[in-house]
Amino acid sequence: MWWLVGLIVVLVIVAGYFVGIYNGLIRKRNETDNAWSQIDVQLKRRHDLIPNLVETVQGYAKHEKETFDAVIQARNRAVSAEGPAAAGQAEGILGAALGKLFALAEAYPDLKANQNFLALQEELSSTENRIGFARQAYNDAATRYNNAREVFPANLISGGFDRAELFEIEVDAEREVPKVQFG
Amino acid sequence: MWEQIERNRRRSRIIVTAMGMILVGVGMALGMFFSGQQQGALVGGVAALGIWLVLWLFSHSQGDDVLLRMAHARQIEKRDHPQLYNIVEEMSIAAQLPKVPRVFIVDDPSPNAFAVGRDPQKAAVAVTIGLLRLLDRDELQGVVAHEIGHIKNRDVALMTTAGIMLGAIVILADIGLRVMWYGGGSRRSRDHSGGGGGAQVILMLIAAVFLILSPILVQLIYFALSRRREYLADASGAMYTRWPEGLASALEKLGMASIPQADQSRVTAPMYIVRPLREGERRNLASAFSTHPPLEKRIQVLRGMGGNVDFQAYDRAYSKVLGDHVVGARTLAGTESIPANAPADLSAQPIPPTERLRAASDAFLAGAGYQRVPCHHCGAVLKIPKARQGRLSACPRCGASLGR
Incomplete structure (x- = not known):
């Protein structure tokens, strides 16, 4: 009789332990998914800022039509890009085009002093940072999740949990965030 | 990676439990003394826990906003100081906070920053005008990351609980010693006539020594805990920004500032990035009775991370500078290293301190209505x-x- 009670207690404890591990895996997987969607949110933020930026710069540098067109085109392509690979490439081209746009300001002192432009500059560099931090947070979350699902005894029950792939930057232009030095 | 913080939390809980046991001990010593009987110890211990519970509930019902009000902090909106607001949002993304903390500005020329929020859902980050004037964007980011580290590591809840425990012990021991000193004589002679004997006197002596030593001991524990959480928040800051140099350079500048600070609350002191300076006081004195480690050590550790930003790199640098470990060695195995990464700053145009001061005080005034x-x-x-x-x-x- 007593051994039966003991067996049931042990079974309940073991089951509870695995339920805990399972819930932990679910939580970590959700965190990973959340982090991934943050990247999209921040990329969209960048797209939304660009028309405003181009409009401000246009007021001061009317002759640089080529640069504006390149930025607008890169933006539109990035907005409509399908799939991670295409999106990554489009964002990379957009980053490079933005770098050129900011380099323009060098030749227009009035633009450099413009409050609106300075504010946009802060917004855009914050957006670049956010994209970087969102990626970084995703990779951190994915690493935590992957570690959690591979260690013993979690690996006994983590068959249904797919490994999260890390975000790798493949396009050279994308790796280089537009860096602009102002005199 | 983050599991290390979990493990540290467990260790911190053990420390808080030890403090609680000392609190009960003080209560027992007092109870024994007042009643003159061994049974009084039980009552005293329970009473001490009761006092702690009342204080704890009181501080919880008051919430974090009292601390912000005590520091004369004003909440600002994004339009009041876009850069500060952006940085807080960026760091919340990096730390994966469930919600972006509210942003406050404190009208104080002394450069400093602190965080409140027992619950990461209701957290807030406050910086002084002096800090905004002094630091550039990367340095500000380092400071904010350190504060977000405090929020993420749940240091606010821990240090408030420990601080209340410390306060209760100090008050109880003080009462006990006063009573012993002034009113103890008559009570003791009465006990003597009752036939308690020499054992009673020895017990009294032991109780007195315990009452004198326990507040000092608990303070040492409390300050050691606080310093440890400070190092860990630095480690988290380096990790979130991926750029330890920002925080190191900020700490360097903060160390050179010598303006005394108005807010001298002991409750908020462990949450500040550097210990609030008193009038005419110097910084950087290493002391067992300080809530913060010496700045030069913190800077040395951050600069000794060797191009990596993960906790392992921080722990290695820490042990090189201080000969000890700050995170459990067992958890260091099997995790990969993360390289440092310079932040993107399109507005590389440096903003002069006068402009930064104007922007900061304008933001404070906007927050003040x-x-x-x-x-x-x-x-x-x-x-x-x-x-x-x-x-x-x-x-x-x-x-x-x-x-x-």
Whole structure:
């Protein structure tokens, strides 16, 4: 009789332990998914800022039509890009085009002093940072999740949990965030 | 990676439990003394826990906003100081906080910053005007990351609980010693006539020594805990920004500042990035009775991370500088290293300190409900407090009508 009670207690404890591990895996997987969607949110933020930026710069540098067109085109392509690979490439081209746009300001002192432009500059560099931090947070979350699902005894029950792939930057232009030095 | 913080939390809980046991011990010593009997110890111990519970509930019902009010912090919106607000949002993304903390500015020329929020859902980050004037964007990011580290590591809840425990022990021991000193004599002679004997006297002596030593001991524990959480918040800051140099350079600048700070609350002290300076005090004195480690050590550790930003790199650098470990060795195995990464700054154009000061105080005034009224005649911008709004008809500088 007593051994039966003991067996049931042990079974309940073991089951509870695995339920805990399972819930932990679910939580970590959700965190990973959340982090991934943050990247999209921040990329969209960048797209939304660009028309405003181009409009401000246009007021001061009317002759640089080529640069504006390149930025607008890169933006539109990035907005409509399908799939991670295409999106990554489009964002990379957009980053490079933005770098050129900011380099323009060098030749227009009035633009450099413009409050609106300075504010946009802060917004855009914050957006670049956010994209970087969102990626970084995703990779951190994915690493935590992957570690959690591979260690013993979690690996006994983590068959249904797919490994999260890390975000790798493949396009050279994308790796280089537009860096602009102002005199 | 983050599991290390979990493990540290467990260790911190053990420390808080030890403090709780000392608190109960103090209560027992007092109870024994007052009743003159061994059974009094039980009552005293329970009473001490009761006092702690009341204090704890009181501090919880008050919430974090009391701390912000005590520091005279004003909440700001994004438009009041876009850069600061952006940085807080960026760091919340990096730390994966469930919600972006509220942002506050403190009208104090002494450069400092602190975080409150027992619950990451209701957290807040406050920085002084002096800090905004002193630091550039990367350094500010380092400081904010350190504060977000405090929030993420749940240091606010831990240090408040420990601080209340410390307060309860200090108060109880103080009461006990006073009673012993002034009223103890008659009680002891009465016990003697009752036939308690020499054992009673020895017990009394032991109780007295315990009452003298325990507040000192608990303070040492409390300060050691606080310093440890400070190092861990630095490690988290380096990790979130991926750029330890920002925080290191900020700490260097903070160490050189010598302006005393108005907020000297002991409750908020462990949450500040550097210990609030008192009038005429110097920084950087290593002391067992300090809530913060010496700045030069913190800077050395951050700069010794060797191009990596993960906790392993921090722990290696820490043990090189201080010969000890700050995170459990067992958890260091099997995790990969993360390289440092310079932040993107499109606005690499440096903003002069005077401009930064103006932006910071404008943001504070906006948070305090001031109204900005430009004079179209002379170009001056009037900043009018809430109570006086709409009661000024002419510009005090040029006398032109402010027809609105």
